[in-house]
Amino acid sequence: MSDVARVAGVSVMTVSRALKPQTPVSESTRARIEAAAEELGYVLNSTAAGLSSRHSGFVAMTVPSLNNSNFSDTARGLTEGLRGSGFELLLGYTNYDMAEEERLIAAFLRRSPEAIVVTGGAHSARCRSLLKASGVPVIETWDLPADPIDKVVGFSNAEAGRLMAHHLHSQGHRKFGFIGGDGMRDTRGADRRRGFLAALHELGVTEDRVLSEGDPPLSMGEGAAAMTKLLDRWPDTKAVMCVSDLSAFGAMSAAQRCGLSVPADIAIGGFGAYDIAKYALPDITTLDMSAEDIGRKSAEMIVDALSKGGPASLPDRIEIPYKLIVRGSTAA
Amino acid sequence: MSDVARVAGVSVMTVSRALKPQTPVSESTRARIEAAAEELGYVLNSTAAGLSSRHSGFVAMTVPSLNNSNFSDTARGLTEGLRGSGFELLLGYTNYDMAEEERLIAAFLRRSPEAIVVTGGAHSARCRSLLKASGVPVIETWDLPADPIDKVVGFSNAEAGRLMAHHLHSQGHRKFGFIGGDGMRDTRGADRRRGFLAALHELGVTEDRVLSEGDPPLSMGEGAAAMTKLLDRWPDTKAVMCVSDLSAFGAMSAAQRCGLSVPADIAIGGFGAYDIAKYALPDITTLDMSAEDIGRKSAEMIVDALSKGGPASLPDRIEIPYKLIVRGSTAA
DNA sequence: TTGAAAGCGCTACCAC
């Protein structure tokens, strides 16, 4: 920068100002400086700028999995929502592993992000304390934690499961299955299952047919394998909720390969409003949580919380509306 | 850090060393320092560390689209390959837009990344010169550019298109279509189309039936719309290559909704070995470029180029092998 | 509108 200053015949301070928009530098000086910077191939060093100004320009985000259109839609919504405010996204994936999430968050915190967006409301104790001590806005998404760290943009996964249970029950089915992942790594998936089963119990259905198959994220392969096992074990099952549309598609595909007709022989519901649910044959009944909106609302919250002009005007908790999309896989 | 030093009764230099693995600090001192850091809730400032050491610890990567399992697989391969070497990934998406790519690369360069991975071999002139002037390893992926900026991990998209043409022709088809995106934004998709058509011409097929629909990335919706139009315009089409498996699935779904049987009435080939191609009914013939390997090899190249011990031992250009996976959508 | 000085928090370098 001092080289640029020398060539342009000004001080480094003036160069620093000229390189930022909306700073008081005369037009002629700015033009001279820009010419000098171009000539020298000068590139501003954001690391030094961040150290000096104590503004890293980073927003950190962790998602369970990159290869999941729900989360990449949320990341896209966040990026779009942040566009123009000068933030860059530090994106990491945890692979549905709390220890990895903790490692990732710790690494991000060393970069002094100005806000942090995480997926879900379940974290290791140390992760929670790191986030609380960070001193910057923290947003938990895709969930409605009972004891949030700071801010929340999400919905109740249990309620979503209940909604699907009521829909399938209303179609006249009485023998239900649920296909999801092993264990509790995907806590949001487990919440959906819990809500689904609770609603069925309330409706008088007492028999559970839960099939857990493989580590999250459940994709088509695990969904197909789970359906094959489920039909083997309980051949009279009439309606199945899958933890995601990807597993629902795999499950439907497996049922069809077994010669079953969907929904005549078996109804299948998914989750997440993935593209695949719309273009499958038949198309798949699903729950749409507007994944991109979750990111967009998070961005709004961040900009709001970080804006200097007065106190934050947005609530700390935004509930995302969601809707059931009834399609051919459950309604003939 | 000076607070930690005071509490532990050592100098800041010793704290700095103790916080990094593999530095000569006595075990007792290190334990004392770690206790002090924990007590104070101290978090290392990587920004300052990067400024001082001139090692940002970043590897930058741009992909056309986040929500595409090919690219997220490559990003995952890169992350996994970099694990343990202490690098963090700065990931951005260009939305298949060269101007956006240039903006993104410029922003990344201000963060002094230690290596840069980009998708494809087509960039704006300014983007090329920025990358060349960066002074760090640059890897172009998913392509085999004639005039690479620096290093390359990829394959020939045109050759991939040729391979699919030969396969479909060998199945006895003589009336071919190609479904891809509008314009030249997706240069790799355009290369596949070029190779596909060139091979057909060589095989004596003179009639082209190219249907371009919508902006990249082409997803199921555009594939379905394109197939509907294609069948409307050229109802006797017998074999179609789609620029990706997602569009192939959409196209197949549209053909089936029109009452056509796949592959008896129309054969459909895709690209990318997505999950959907494996679980669709029928399953879809595709080209597998081992997307994750592209990321993994890129990571190897970076570690190799940045390792201090002697000169780089890997070639500057790694060609990724790919294979045709013949499935039910083209072979009855 | 511009400039000079101080210092952000850390590590390279050299000394012991």
Added chain:
DNA sequence: GTGGTAGCGCTTTCAA
């Protein structure tokens, strides 16, 4: 194995 000093490249603050 440990400590002191200088300085990374920028922006803050204050003064002109």
